[in-house]
Amino acid sequence: MIDLHCHSLYSDGTESPEVLASLAEAAGLRALALTDHDTLDGLPKFLAMQPQVSTRLVTGIELSCRFATMEIHVLGLLVDPLNPAFRARVQDLQARRHERNLRMAERLRTIGIPITFAEVAELATSKLISRVHFAKALVKRGIAGSRFDAFSRFLGEGRPAHVPFEDLSVAEAAAWIKEAGGVPVVAHPGRSSNRSFRWEEAMAELKAQGIEGLEAYYSDYSPREEQYFRELAQTLDLVPSGGSDYHGHYKPGISLGVGRGALRVPDEVLEQLEARTAKHTKKDEKP
Ligand code: AMP
Ligand code: MN
Ligand code: MN
Ligand code: MN
Numbered sequence: 574m575i576d577l578h579c580h581s582l583y584s585d586g587t588e589s590p591e592v593l594a595s596l597a598e599a600a601g602l603r604a605l606a607l608t609d610h611d612t613l614d615g616l617p618k619f620l621a622m623q624p625q626v627s628t629r630l631v632t633g634i635e636l637s638c639r640f641a642t643m644e645i646h647v648l649g650l651l652v653d654p655l656n657p658a659f660r661a662r663v664q665d666l667q668a669r670r671h672e673r674n675l676r677m678a679e680r681l682r683t684i685g686i687p688i689t690f691a692e693v694a695e696l697a698t699s700k701l702i703s704r705v706h707f708a709k710a711l712v713k714r715g716i717a718g719s720r721f722d723a724f725s726r727f728l729g730e731g732r733p734a735h736v737p738f739e740d741l742s743v744a745e746a747a748a749w750i751k752e753a754g755g756v757p758v759v760a761h762p763g764r765s766s767n768r769s770f771r772w773e774e775a776m777a778e779l780k781a782q783g784i785e786g787l788e789a790y791y792s793d794y795s796p797r798e799e800q801y802f803r804e805l806a807q808t809l810d811l812v813p814s815g816g817s818d819y820h821g822h823y824k825p826g827i828s829l830g831v832g833r834g835a836l837r838v839p840d841e842v843l844e845q846l847e848a849r850t851a852k853h854t855k856k857d858e859k860p
Contacts, residue, residue: 625678
């Protein structure tokens with residue numbers, strides 16, 4: 574059993590990378606990938622745990638991208654966190670995220686909600702500030718009753734304080750990830766749109782843009798969804814990746830490895846991902 578999707582304190586999870594590594598070992602996982610949103614900052618501490626745990630610790634990141642009108646999350650599994658070009662790109666994304674966060678604070682102000690960016694930043698556990706932290710601030714001030722309420726009234730897509738963080742294209746993200754030795758995988762496709770969305774066509778287009786895998790196993794999938802995405806991966810020759818998207822107690826009810834109980838990501842998925850990275854290197858070699 575492996576888990577190729579989780580978050581630490583370095584984005585919006587509630588556990589440190591060290592604790593995640595220990596939890597993975599306790600859960601009997603063969604491998605765990607740390608995939609924080611738009612940051613590589615948790616990876617050094619995560620990898621430093623490798624000598625102490627039998628679980629293989631895998632590098633990763635989750636990038637928010639735009640695909641037509643949809644927000645798509647792309648995982649970069651097995652990326653080299655020391656790759657200088659990739660690090661510079663991630664740094665730039667963080668600068669863009671900061672600009673966007675300032676605009677969201679401004680939006681809140683214009684609709685009469687007196688929450689400052691500084692107040693939001695104070696609630697963050699690292700430099701990475703997301704809508705989750707805005708939600709926390711709104712709840713703390715009693716302006717929203719819950720995080721769910723904060724998203725449905727102010728922060729969710731199309732709500733008055735929402736400023737999309739979207740300028741990264743999937744093609745760009747996929748190319749960056751491959752250059753950094755990783756495999757670009759579409760995260761939770763079944764959770765990025767309504768049910769009637771035609772993933773057959775979208776995924777073929779995403780593959781043409783450089784995507785090499787999709788999450789076929791995910792905490793919130795029904796057995797039918799899992800089967801659908803496994804078959805789609807097979808049809809399109811994409812790696813059927815998967816993970817819990819564990820965020821600690823920020824997303825209650827989800828455990829590493831098993832998700833809500835029924836999640837099982839087969840070990841061979843990691844081998845399939847590694848086979849893809851080997852292909853990238855071969856392609857780059859001079860004859
Ligand atoms: P951001 O990257 O700043 O746009 O924030 C996105 C994060 O907000 C996601 O990774 C989720 O953890 C969280 N999020 C997005 N939509 C919702 C929602 N409707 N309810 C609760 N959390 C959400
Ligand atoms: Mn998240
Ligand atoms: Mn995601
Ligand atoms: Mn995630």
